[in-house]
Amino acid sequence: MDYSKLLSKTVVDLKPSGIRKFFDMLSGLDDVVALTVGQPDFATPWHVRETGIISLERGYTYYTSNAGTVPLRRELSAYMKRRFGLSYDPMTEITVTVGGSEAIDLAIRAIIEPGDEVIIPEPSFVCYEPITRLCGGVPVPVATLPENDFKLTAAQLSAAITPRTKLLVLPYPNNPTGAIMTAEELLPLCDVLKNTGVAVLSDEIYSELTYGVRHTSIAALPGMAERCIVVNGFSKAYAMTGWRLGFVCAPPEITKQMLKIHQYAIMCAPTTSQLAAVEALKNGDGDIEMMRAEYDRRRKYIVEELDRIGLPCFEPKGAFYVFPYVGAFGMSSETFCERLLNEGRVAIVPGTAFGKGGEGYARISYAYSVKHITEAIERIEKFLKTL
Ligand SMILES: Cc1ncc(COP(=O)(O)O)c(C=O)c1O
Known part of the structure; x- marks a missing residue:
């Protein structure tokens, strides 16, 4: 061969x-x-593990609906409102995924076609670039600078946007630098984005792990939700890496397309994990x-x-x-x-x-x-x- x-x-x-x-x-x-x-x-946390164990004992071992169980999506909707002031409809704007990783994959695949450019502030998590390439897209790395505490600036964003730009990856709180972006720091980026057709993939997997400042999602800032795809998950906040559970929130038009990819490639996120996650959201603060x-x-x-x-x-x-x-x-x-x-x-x-x-x-x-x-x-x- x-x-x-x-x-x-x-x-x-x-x-x-x-x-x-x-x-x-x-x-x-x-x-x-x-x-x-x-x-x-x-x-x-034990109460979350126990919920998973009990669900197995009771024989809840079947597929769930593609987008995730309705109780979980309802809890996620309440969680996003309660913790980050974001409003997402559980039935049309939330998809439960196999980790934040699958959520990132869905977001990029739903948007990027050959030749489309994706702006990726770096240093950052390792998967945005290869997934962009798998779609035939063109990664446009932007080096964030130590003098800016590794935050993306409006000037850098503006200089990176071309007529082919479709997506900005916003990787904050950041792996590996630990940088975050506050509401005041995000607002100038919003001003740049407002007059463009560029969408934002906001990877907020570390949103619960900020110190001294609460996390602000760019999707919560005025006029931004319509262009934002918010990725989050259970791995970091609830110490659930091995359960492989994440979720993605986006306007219905984008969610509908992401759900098709998820349906064909994954079917549904692990059932035990989804059932345990409801307990995490209800009693895990x-x-x-x-x-x-x-x-x-x-x-x-x-x-x-x-x-x-x-x-x-x-x-x-x-x-x-x-x-x-x-x-x-x-x-x-x-x-x-x-x-x-x-x-x-x-x-x-x-x-x-x-x-x-x-x-x-x-x-x-x-x-x-x-x-x-x-x-x-x-x-x-x-x-x-x-x-
Ligand atoms: C920034 C960032 N995004 C996403 C992920 C994916 O996490 P998971 O697929 O476990 O939810 C990670 C994992 O390390 C990460 O650091």
Whole structure:
């Protein structure tokens, strides 16, 4: 079989995720303290797990309706209103998906055709670019700058828009930088967007993990909802990564098209997860507060410690990552991270795994216990002294 003839050239040309590459390097090594994962170290709250278990015991093991169960969509509608002031009709504007990941895929696939441009602020999560390419679209990376605390500016947005632009990805709170954008910072972007036909894919998966400021969704700002597709999910807020559950909210015209892709590719999100998610939404606010307070404690600790040992970073206001500057040692981020791994036995992810603008930086996750973080900091400090 000639696989080079068989396989899709677009897929063959996709680069594997830079995060994956680092995880692979890790797997053969002993005694490494990793600060690499992008998922909560908490188990899903017990009352949520128990609801899932009971649903299985009762034999609720069938498909649900394509868009998700009606009780879940009703709860999601109430949740979006209660937490973010967003109004979405449960029957025509909400789709329950397999994680935020599927929601992002649906949004891009419903809009992008060959040649269409997608503006992607970077550094950011790794999937926007490859999904755009799978649709034949053209990713337009925009490097956000440390002097702007890695926020997208109106001037950058305006300069990136062309007659072929169809979509702006707005990745805040941001993985990997921890940057957020407040209402005041989003308003100038809205002014740029208002006179265009550009839609916004707002990836708000970390919306519950902001520190000192409540998250503002761009869709809640005046006149914006009609062009916004809001992606969110249960992975980060409720520590439910393995349940694979997310959702996407958008005007009915867009939802109708996304639902067709979801229907043909997925059928429905996992039933057990959907049933457990209703419990999370009804009785999980306290769990979110507890986990957020714990991340906040770690965030303050790690920022202070990194600063002390000579890896300064701007204060992240969201998600559970810090993004320190590692460019002062005369090597690329990738070399720095490789040497830290091999010589210092600590794994962190080079900023370049997250695209343009990541050079000179590295992502450190603080979704780990303080004890674990302390051990890593001690090792990093020792390593830095050898440079
Ligand atoms: C910014 C961002 N968006 C989306 C996702 C996807 O999350 P999930 O598919 O688990 O909901 C992640 C996961 O790390 C992420 O960091």
